[in-house]
Amino acid sequence: MCAETTETHDYRDTLNLPETDFPMRAGLPKREPEWLSRWNDMRIYTRLRAKAEAAERPPFTLHDGPPYANGHLHIGHALNKILKDMVVRSQQMMGRDARYIPGWDCHGLPIEWKIEEQYRAKGRNKDDVPIIDFRQECRKFAEGWIDIQRDEFKRLGITGKWSKPYLTMDFRAERIIAEEFQKFLMTGTLYQGSKPVMWSPIEKTALAEAEVEYHDKESFTIWVKFRVATPGDLEGANVVIWTTTPWTIPSNKAVVYGDSFDYGLYEVTGTPDECWANVGDRFILADKLAGDVMARARLEDGQWTRLRGVSAEELSGLSLAHPLAGAEGANGEWDDLRDFRAADFVTDEEGTGFVHCAPSHGMEEYELYRDLGMLEQVITYNVMDDGSFRADLPFFGGKYILSRKGGEGDANKAVIDKLVEVGGLLARGKIKHSYPHSWRSKAPVIYRNTPQWFAAVDRPVGDGQDTYGTTIRERALRSIDELVTWTPQAGRNRLYSMIEARPDWVLSRQRAWGVPLTCFTRRGALPTDPDYLLRDEKVNARILEAFEAEGADAWYKDGAKERFLGNDYNPDEWEQVFDILDVWFDSGSTHAFVLRDREDGSDDGLADLYLEGTDQHRGWFHSSMLQACGTIGHAPYRGVLTHGFTLDEKGNKMSKSLGNTVAPEEVVKQYGADILRLWVAQSDYTVDLRIGPEILKGVADGYRRLRNTMRFMLGALAHVSEADRVAPADMPELEQWVLHRLAELDHKVRTGYAAYDFQGVFQALFNFCTVELSAFYFDIRKDALYCDGDTARRRAARTVLDILFHRLTTWLAPVLVFTMEEVWLSRYPGDDASVHLEDFPDTPAEWLNEPLAAKWAQVRRARRAVTAALEVQRTDKVIGASLEAAPVVHVREKEVLELLKSVDFADICITSDISLTGDPAPAEAFRLPEVDGVTVVFERAPGEKCQRCWKILPDVGRHAHAGVCGRCSEALG
Template sequence: MCAETPDYKDTLTLPKTDFPMRAGLPKREPEWLDRWEKIGIYDQLRAKAKASGDTRTPFTLHDGPPYANGHLHIGHALNKTIKDMIVRSHQMMGHDARYVPGWDCHGLPIEWKIEEQYRKKGKNKDEVNIVDFRQECRKFAEGWVDVQREEFKRLGITGNWADPYLTMNFHAERVIAEEFMKFLMNGTLYQGSKPVMWSPVEKTALAEAEVEYHDKESFTIWVKFKVANPGHDLEGAHVVIWTTTPWTIPSNKAVVFGADYAYGLYEVTGTPEECWLKVGEKYLLADKLAAATFAKARISEDQWTRLRDVPTEELATLGLKHPLAGAEGANGEWDDLRDFRAAPFVTDEEGTGFVHCAPSHGMEEYELYRDLGMLEQVLTYNVMDDGGFRADLPFFGGKYILNRKGGEGDANKTVIEKLIEVGGLMARGKIKHSYPHSWRSKAPVIFRNTPQWFAAIDRKVGDKQDQYGETIRDRALKSIEELVKFTPATGKNRLHSMMETRPDWVLSRQRAWGVPLTCFTKVGALPTDADFLLRDPAVNARITEAFEAEGADAWYKDGAKERFLGEGYNAEEWTKVDDVLDVWFDSGSTHAFVLRDREDGTKDGIADVYMEGTDQHRGWFHSSLLEACGTLGRAPYRNVVTHGFTLDEKGNKMSKSLGNTVAPADVIKQYGADILRLWVAQADYTADQRIGDTILKGTADSYRRLRNTMRFILGSLGDFSEDQRVAPADMPELEQWVLHRLAELDVVVQEGYRAFDFQGVFQAVFNFATVELSSFYFDIRKDVLYCDGETLRAHAARTVLDLLFHRLTTWLAPVLVFTMEEVWLERFPGEHSSVHLQDFPVTPAEWKNEALAEKWAKVRRARRVVTAALEIQRVEKVIGASLEAAPVVHVEDEAVLDALKSVEFDDICITSGLSLTGDAAPQEAFRLPEVPGVAVVFEKAEGEKCQRCWKILPDVGTHAHEGVCGRCDSALG
């Protein structure tokens, strides 16, 4: 071309938008948060639902309350983001989707923090007025609620932040007490003395949900119990037990064996030096474990012999002496014979075949002797609440199982040394095993027999018949089977198996900061007596009225007992219970004061969704199910959705000590909250999640690709007006194919959101946006959009882009809350404009066209062969761009050939020309193995390059406007 050829750039309809390539999310996101706060987005949605009458079905996700203590961690971000995506997507699918955030405010961690502050000031908690102490706990929790609220809002979480629920609100404390009183009144509450998991460091009972398992090194000992049957040939022989808790030996009351195992009598015939066994000593052992047991005592196989069988019927006739029986200074503490019988929990997999029983420190032993009606004979109270032995226990009084920080105390060593002294030890060692620890203090726990309050889960609940069962367990299991849907489905079996085998619920904690067990016991009565518990509706009413006005502090104020009992009772005849409720009872009761009592709750007190981490099968899902089945009669939820844990990039558990934690605040500061939300959406949240710099960089790259897609749409719609809109029936096939894909995607998106499958939704939309749109449809239609001018093709393309805009922005709004708001406002600015006030557009089902889709699948497959052939030429620098080509495409299948001839296949392949033929392809033609029957012979386009559209065509230069093709000449007018 000559130098004078005009510059046609200004005649093109190029994309125009102020939407920036760089998002600048960390800086800009707070501006949108302020805007949403100003226009009251959440309140507008509620008003919109109210104005719609009954057309918007309520949808409620009930928030499992995080603990009001400390800054948010990445698990919080994962949890709250999933919840937000559930709520937002259901709102945009036509529901009135409500979300009331909440906080768990009572409990030991807060109490500990206040005690810690006291210790620094040299103050003793026990010397502080309990009401004053509780007030300090309340103030501490309030501070962290405010901090966490702002951190959650920064994540883009929508909800009723102005009026969240707190378990320490006066009304909440009233309802928690009322829910407890329902157990009191329906007969499921009882006081029992049984072994529970006990934290000596925290001086309180713990629930299973408050325990985590870590490796621990423990002492392990083999202890000798002497047979005490005068005249019997086994008199003086030793029954050997094995235990990893030497501290329980002083509380031993029995030894048990397996009814179906083979036992023998063994004699020591030789010993090594420094051995606690002596030649001639006889031992009773399970045959399967005898050799291993002697080996622990360093007795080789040639140093013992088996004398005879000892049938279990004979074992059952024996009496045993405790190894400390008759010890000087024992004062007869262990002189009674130990019980000796068969038990179902004995195994022959490890140990000796005999199990030492301290029913005060083991649930299996406790249940065995409970069922035998022998608890009074076997329960001991040797271990105090701080993990120390009672002061008057011979040899061991004042010794501690753990030290104050949770490390090894002096009890185990003292017990072992005493057993060695009296000749009661066969062997000792150490073992590393998984052991329960308090998740708060991280210190080991023990099983300890203490008087506690329980909810009986196998006792009939009141006198009423219930459609879901008569007991809490029956109702829970039926709810799991019939009333609740689990995502993922494995959660159902997990919760079912836990509920099927769980013991009674320990409700009481020996602490100060919580809702008290609002009940009274009769002085002098036994827990089994009918009048032990006071069950008086009038007393209950006085308590709940006071709690509503003053909070649970009313229970601890001077004169509280007399005030609540009233004139009808002699206060001296009743004891006020001052234990507090397990905090899991608090959170388990939230359905009552959030779902049932609030205006933005639910009519039936049942939530559509509970969504938490997988650990909540034994936590909030579990306690909520137990509590509601005891008071409501069924599960308080219809769906249980579960997410996994957050791990570092290598799959390791996050730990401050390892330095591999990822703080949400740091991610937001570097990338923005939308990148964190996109990380959630891209992953399968039902499994454990990995996060780190490399993963976040990949997430940010996906975000950029999506942002570019939206930027192209915005730029192409700058001048679009309604008079340009083209009806679907009048559109070219390519546009109709896009509408078909939108109709398909609409189903995928809405079904995915309803199934809480955010990964599936995002992948479908992302692939559509970046592959089918950016790399296919946009790539093809850029020529029409830029160069056609005011043609049907251009108007149809912009109509499709408008339809795409409304669907992509709304479909992605639950995930990318900030970015889709930015996209929306770029096109529809306005003081009260927001994508989050929109619903998903109705996508006509008639847009679906399977025949057209099948045809265009053939077109796209053939296009792949052409573009691959041209890419080779481009790499080899034969051409610089595909418009320099005019390939010959050989198509064997006649139907495919007809399909390609019926469309503008050269435009679809972005070439200046293209020939289609059914002739056999030459040997050198390019082929793709995965697309048989299509071959391409490369040819260069002939003609001159149009200076406006850049196509190389023979007619360039033959029109009125210099240096352009016929199409561009017409567009120039």
């Protein structure tokens, strides 16, 4: 008995429609804090450690480079910490014991500077405050920002030992930093020397290269005359030098030249108005640069001539007079003749071919005269710690190189004016060039000769740890190539070249907030004397014991010298050093008090990974390498990953003044932390990363597509049970193809995460979810999932969805920490449940099926031609849905035709029917250029529309249930 087809029935309740409470709208800004609270209550980090210990997992340690505790997080902080978190989580889920101990850099000038600013605002003088009181204020300031930053980092979903981070100002850490310094003391690596160092007059301290950034600066340039004082043909002629630092002229001790250049003697034959040259003046210049120098002196062609060449041999016999020699009121300060010799750092690319030397203010000049054994003759002490000239320096005493706010001082102008007055100037101008500035005060720095403490990088360390070499430099260079893996590889080249060319490490700072250089010097001895430094293990032990109990403040307490020297030494014979250590030594020592000292550190004292921005090649990567090579003989890390800087959407550097900054807090408030994490995951971190409103909108759109993928799976998996499971061998080919793709992805995900290729992992998963699942597999299987009864096909599809669910949620969990937790809990609710306690599921190798994959590549290729043909009909409003079609597909190649006939191609193309033929295609057939050999002729599907599945089939209305097709009637029972 056939049912009537004209009667309309509502079969909606008979469908297996999706069931899920998982919302389409994420609401991340509101819901993410709830998951953070839940994880905190679960003590999830502790549970992961216990799980790893019970399973005896191999450890993986990412050692956290400490951010500075002095302000709110910026987007670079967020990028860095999110990358670290993705490393830690992915390594944990791949079977490692992935430990992460966050830390903070707490000492040093930035914090000290903030306290001084507060003092200045209140009219207080730092020097009037007892040093321990001042240090306590610095400590309190750092503590406040640590609490703020910790909450800001946790809000980004960063997992770690937040209950016990490491702080460089903890008493235990200060003790170990002092102990690490003492190793340099005891092995003979430490020495005191007087050489030019980068000096901040504003902050009154030496700076390391890592504390310097380069900005454009406008500087005075001057061309200065040094008169030849040697009797002979050249007497009275002038050797001309060029410099961008007029303030160094009072400290000039020599002039050098290049012994391979062509020099000439030039004479002025005529002068224009307003010119400092006179007719008859003779100048010795590099021939290549003479024309430019004359133009700078405002001399035109025809107003000067070359008299003859001057050989290097002739130059070598000359002595020069300083331009201020004999000046009235100079009190003989500059009357000594200047040294004049060849040097290999002179160039003839700009200037005059001669370089004026003030070895107190330039490293190349210093090294030249050091190697000649002439430092005593050429070193001056004209510049004070505040950048002023010493008070008794004739003409210039008390003048400042920089103003007290870091701008141009009055020293340069005073020097130039005096040179004009005595006839020592040939020309002057200004130049805009890249110049070193303190990254804290943002003021220019100078090179200044001052006594400092150094770690010698080329002196044998003498500790017997010679596997990688005997000096710090040798050990570092060999570690770079033999111990460390670099991501990207370019990081190796950068650090190698820096360490290969670097000078000795300046360890001392003339400040108050930090770990002091815990050493004593013999009163009256010279730094070169063998007994200048006190080296005594018992003294060292007393210092360390005090630091452990009281912190580094113990060094500054009354009676500290007597306490530490004990009864072994006469305090009157020893001086206590009060400089503090470079904060890069603090952070460079973190491997000692985190990796080696803590129970949850590294089993062998080394980190598997250091991960920071590319600027840390001259910062933390660099100082950690030097420090460890001086104490343990090699690098403290096995791997280094570097990321780029953050820029705005147009590729510009972010600046508050430009208003183009992106604050992590604002992104989290608007979108949620998962969107920020997704931005990191889909970016190429090896270059500079762009971020802004439009970019974030695109990220949010991609997130919604992923969320819809997960929501579809959750809906389709409602009420699934073990009884529904189908073995892979019993599945349809389409499901077996999905399993093949999962096996391929499993390899991609694991190798990608292992190589820290988060962009590659995310792109592979995103494309799989949106292209292969949502737009292909889900699209095809919706019909079976919704309309089939308890069929093998539907059970197979749900088995595959369950397999997909477990892999996608865990694979994406290191990136979308909040969303994947929400997805997981939607299926597995419970107080102890969390996706972050799971591992990546093992994926059977037998799922790989290359012949099947090749077949389905052909199927999908042919499907594209059909769907494109139907889209034309839909656009032209011939049909509203693909189920209204029953196209005829002409397939030229017999093998492809047979292949398509072996599958339910109509089901795959989501049509009610389809005809496959090898007949030649008519001219009007649809052709898709990229799918050669497959053409499509549109035909409408014959029959009636099934009121349950909406397919148009001839058998609708001929079954027990009214208005449905045979498949649906069977499902209705």
